[in-house]
Amino acid sequence: xxxxxxxxxxxxxxxxxxxxxxxxxxxxxxxxxxxxxxxxxxxxxxxxxxxxxxxxxxxxxxxxxxxxxxxxxxxxxxxxxxxxxxxxxxxxxxxxxxxxxxxxxxxxxxxxxxxxxxxxxxxxxxxxxxxxxxxxxxxxxxxxxxxxxxxxxxxxxxxxxxxxxxxxxxxxxxxx
Amino acid sequence: xxxxxxxxxxxxxxxxxxxxxxxxxxxxxxxxxxxxxxxxxxxxxxxxxxxxxxxxxxxxxxxxxxxxxxxxxxxxxxxxxxxxxxxxxxxxxxxxxxxxxxxxxxxxxxxxxxxxxxxxxxxxxxxxxxxxxxxxxxxxxxxxxxxxxxxxxxxxxxxxxxxxxxxxxxxxxxxxxxxxxxxxxxxxxxxxxxxxxxxxxxxxxxxxxxxxxxxxxxxxxxxxxxxxxxxxxxxxxxxxxxxxxxxxxxxxxxxxxx
Numbered sequence: 562x563x564x565x566x567x568x569x570x571x572x573x574x575x576x577x578x579x580x581x582x583x584x585x586x587x588x589x590x591x592x593x594x595x596x597x598x599x600x601x602x603x604x605x606x607x608x609x610x611x612x613x614x615x616x617x618x619x620x621x622x623x624x625x626x627x628x629x630x631x632x633x634x635x636x637x638x639x640x641x642x643x644x645x646x647x648x649x650x651x652x653x654x655x656x657x658x659x660x661x662x663x664x665x666x667x668x669x670x671x672x673x674x675x676x677x678x679x680x681x682x683x684x685x686x687x688x689x690x691x692x693x694x695x696x697x698x699x700x701x702x703x704x705x706x707x708x709x710x711x712x713x714x715x716x717x718x719x720x721x722x723x724x725x726x727x728x729x730x731x732x733x734x735x736x737x
Numbered sequence: 738x739x740x741x742x743x744x745x746x747x748x749x750x751x752x753x754x755x756x757x758x759x760x761x762x763x764x765x766x767x768x769x770x771x772x773x774x775x776x777x778x779x780x781x782x783x784x785x786x787x788x789x790x791x792x793x794x795x796x797x798x799x800x801x802x803x804x805x806x807x808x809x810x811x812x813x814x815x816x817x818x819x820x821x822x823x824x825x826x827x828x829x830x831x832x833x834x835x836x837x838x839x840x841x842x843x844x845x846x847x848x849x850x851x852x853x854x855x856x857x858x859x860x861x862x863x864x865x866x867x868x869x870x871x872x873x874x875x876x877x878x879x880x881x882x883x884x885x886x887x888x889x890x891x892x893x894x895x896x897x898x899x900x901x902x903x904x905x906x907x908x909x910x911x912x913x914x915x916x917x918x919x920x921x922x923x924x925x926x927x928x929x930x931x932x933x934x935x936x937x938x939x940x941x942x943x944x945x946x947x948x949x950x951x952x953x954x955x956x957x958x959x960x961x962x963x964x965x966x967x968x969x970x971x972x973x974x975x976x977x978x979x980x981x982x983x984x985x986x987x988x989x990x991x992x993x994x995x
Contacts, residue, residue: 580865581751585761590770590870597774597834601781602826608785610825613805 705729746944747848748937752864753855770861773838781833807832807973814977817984820882824980827878831871832973838862839932839965843958848940862932862968865925872925875976876917883983892983924975931968935961 577584708729752766784800787793811828815821842860850857861867883892896914900907939957946953 579750581749582865582869583762586764586767586866587870587873589761590767590867591874593774594830594834594870594874597778598826598830601778601830605778605781605785606826606829608789609781609801609804610808610822612788612801613808616805 708732746940747856750865750933752859752866755852755855755857764864765855765857765859766861766864766867768857769841769859770838770864770867773841773861774834776837776841777830777833780837804829810974811977814974815981815984820886820980820984823882824878824977827874828973828976831875831976832969835862835871835928835972836965836969838867839935839968840962842932842936842939843961843965847936848943860932860936862928862965863936865929868925868929868932871928871972872921875924875979876921879976879979879983882980886984895983920975920979924972928968928972931964935964 705726712728712732752764754762754764755768756763780800784797784804787797788801807829808825811821811825812818815824838861840860841858842863844858847858848856880892883895887895896910896917898906898910939954939961942957943950943954
């Protein structure tokens, strides 16, 4: 196959012909390209531009919503912090009050227990006193009986209870 | 040349005619340009319809993501929202059409599938007719918006100033006129040069690597896909920068990338 370049033939042609420039072709390509630009600009690009605008609007909306959410989150965080602070203060107050109340309750219960124990002791002493009085009385009576019996044995006769009693009383007085 | 001849390499700067419709010759670049434009239309229409119906998948998401990124770039470069919206169809179409057209040169069969000795696959971006058409559209559009924003005389005032009152300004104006032409020419030649060189690179690598091309070529194809994206993006950004500079009359000077 014959090999060649157009440079070799350029000597016999104009510059434009050598470069392959054909005015008819050039004008046709200009017109065809302008028609293509017009058709695409009229029917195709508006849809794509609209979609881009919509997407950008969505992105801006999302960005705005995100900023709002961040602000809300920050506000919520501040509120939570405030609430926590209040809760901590309240808890501290409650704790202090509870401590005071428990101390008071403890003191009261101690007082009550003390009173109760004193009461128990007093009651026990009363009881003992009563028991002592009762025992003394029982002993007195028994003594009287014994003395009566003894006197009866000594005198050898039974004396009436009136005589007996007077005798015993006398005896006791004498003993005393 | 002899070495290339031995490798059966054909290099043609201009697009080659495949068939004729009347007097109009249909070239391989034109055919690929139509296919590339159809792919761009299908991708964009499919995405727009999917978005309209609320059907989303990864592909739709990817196109939408790219579209959104480009739209952001437009709004960043052109401060006037109204003008940015007006420039969107042109800038977007340039990006997608250039990218898909460029990527067609990466398809297997480049320079091997031929009709009557003419390769069918030739990217439209590797045809000066296409790149020059895009550059002309850009330059004219920029001028239209410059006139709209600055007025006829305001726009002329960017180029022609009284040399007696303001000699430096007059010189600047002359440079501005040269700059307008060079910008347009650079737009066309940059894209053409990259695409054309990319195709030749793939052909040369294919021929030189011979059977090893199966392993070697994919790396260069990936590289070319990347370059295609970059070139489309560069063209897209330059359109916006030129527009922004033209409507912002403050004596700023452009920093055009090499």
